[in-house]
Amino acid sequence: MDYLKKSVRDIDVKGKKVLLRCDFNVPQDADGAIADDKRIREALPTIRYLIDQGAAVIICSHLGRPGGERKMKFTLTPVASYLSELLGQHVMMAFDSVGNDAKRVCDAVKPGEVVMLENLRFNPGEEGNDPEFAFRLASLADVYVLDAFGSAHRAHASMVGVAKYIPAVCGLLIEKELGVMGKAMVAPEHPFVAIMGGSKVHDKLGLLNSFIGKCDAILVVGGMAYTFFKANGGEIGESIYDGKSLELVRGLYAEAEKKGTKIYLPVDTVIADKFSNDANYRVVPAGCIPAGFMGMDIGPKTVEEFARLIHEAKTVVWNGPAGVFEMPNFAHGTEGIARAVAESDAVSIIGGGDSAAAIEGLGLQDQVTHVSTGGGAAIQFLEGAELPGIAALLDK
Numbered sequence: 001m002d003y004l005k006k007s008v009r010d011i012d013v014k015g016k017k018v019l020l021r022c023d024f025n026v027p028q029d030a031d032g033a034i035a036d037d038k039r040i041r042e043a044l045p046t047i048r049y050l051i052d053q054g055a056a057v058i059i060c061s062h063l064g065r066p067g068g069e070r071k072m073k074f075t076l077t078p079v080a081s082y083l084s085e086l087l088g089q090h091v092m093m094a095f096d097s098v099g100n101d102a103k104r105v106c107d108a109v110k111p112g113e114v115v116m117l118e119n120l121r122f123n124p125g126e127e128g129n130d131p132e133f134a135f136r137l138a139s140l141a142d143v144y145v146l147d148a149f150g151s152a153h154r155a156h157a158s159m160v161g162v163a164k165y166i167p168a169v170c171g172l173l174i175e176k177e178l179g180v181m182g183k184a185m186v187a188p189e190h191p192f193v194a195i196m197g198g199s200k201v202h203d204k205l206g207l208l209n210s211f212i213g214k215c216d217a218i219l220v221v222g223g224m225a226y227t228f229f230k231a232n233g234g235e236i237g238e239s240i241y242d243g244k245s246l247e248l249v250r251g252l253y254a255e256a257e258k259k260g261t262k263i264y265l266p267v268d269t270v271i272a273d274k275f276s277n278d279a280n281y282r283v284v285p286a287g288c289i290p291a292g293f294m295g296m297d298i299g300p301k302t303v304e305e306f307a308r309l310i311h312e313a314k315t316v317v318w319n320g321p322a323g324v325f326e327m328p329n330f331a332h333g334t335e336g337i338a339r340a341v342a343e344s345d346a347v348s349i350i351g352g353g354d355s356a357a358a359i360e361g362l363g364l365q366d367q368v369t370h371v372s373t374g375g376g377a378a379i380q381f382l383e384g385a386e387l388p389g390i391a392a393l394l395d396k
């Protein structure tokens with residue numbers, strides 16, 4: 001995948017109207033208040049850059065799943081108000097995304113001002129990638145800037161359609177995503193260690209496959225490790241495993257052997273007598289889990305051994321927790337991995353979702369090179385798949 005794409009810094013936006021696609025799909029509480037403002041804060045550098053450069057900024061985003069209908073539960077109005085506070089300047093809200101109000105507001109917007117269009121998904125044309133919807137959206141601006149990495153794997157109108165009509169570049173958030181992750185995937189420094197966890201082996205087989213031959217070591221942790229033990233003939237008790245992936249996992253070993261990638265499994269496991277934080281638990285050697293018990297976390301010896309490998313690495317990619325980290329008694333393995341990644345001098349990339357939450361929960365986000373903003377998109381990017389939103393941007 002070509003990650004050398006033009007960014008907003010490669011073009012002149014002075015006096016231009018810029019349509020900025022953000023990911024403002026923020027979690028809200030029952031009263032509609034913004035429960036986590038991370039995505040809004042992350043968008044600030046690009047918005048401020050555009051304001052400083054003298055552009056008029058027209059922000060668009062989706063929020064939730066209104067299913068192509070105007071459902072006010074999913075209005076972006078609270079996001080516009082919140083953004084106004086963060087920016088210290090008024091963000092004007094348009095009451096639609098491509099209709100008369102959007103046109104009126106965008107016709108009037110001046111350099112240095114910011115407006116926000118209403119939820120793109122109030123119109124079925126967004127998710128349907130309708131060319132007419134994309135054209136009307138593009139007609140509001142002179143230039144398009146994509147800064148919604150988390151949606152870049154979706155071929156929706158505001159991600160790919162608009163780029164057919166006006167010049168399209170990436171924002172500062174995506175520029176960083178592409179810079180760090182692109183280099184890691186195309187020309188990583190070795191040793192390159194991938195840590196793969198979480199529960200859904202099947203979803204991550206593509207990523208595992210793409211790491212074989214590229215990485216020196218793959219450390220398999222979390223629920224997915226039991227499928228690996230099962231495939232190797234280990235005893236896993238009542239631990240989760242994916243019976244449909246056993247053959248594929250055996251195939252991975254064969255490939256890894258051929259291509260010089262070493263697959264490491266945990267050496268010890270924290271087992272519990274039920275799936276609950278107040279279960280009885282103890283540590284046993286991995287692959288020797290008695291009936292009636294399930295593996296909930298990697299054990300302390302594994303943390304120690306894996307930390308050593310992580311410390312020796314020059315590139316580290318981590319995706320997925322090492323245990324049921326939502327339960328404090330089974331969060332130690334994930335915390336140990338998070339600390340090892342943070343301590344290492346390697347270029348370290350956290351592939352979104354739970355691993356990002358674990359790093360941020362420990363306040364270690366500033367000690368890693370990059371926490372990707374897009375879960376599914378990050379995985380697809382690391383797999384080497386072409387993300388439609390990125391492919392649509394101008395090449396450098």
Ligand code: AMP
Pocket residue numbers: 197198199200201222223224240295296297320321322323324325326353354
């Ligand atoms: P995924 O969506 O595949 O990244 O998996 C994330 C989920 O895996 C988290 O909710 C963890 O609680 C879960 N998980 C991690 N380790 C285990 C385990 N040993 N048994 C069951 N679930 C696990």
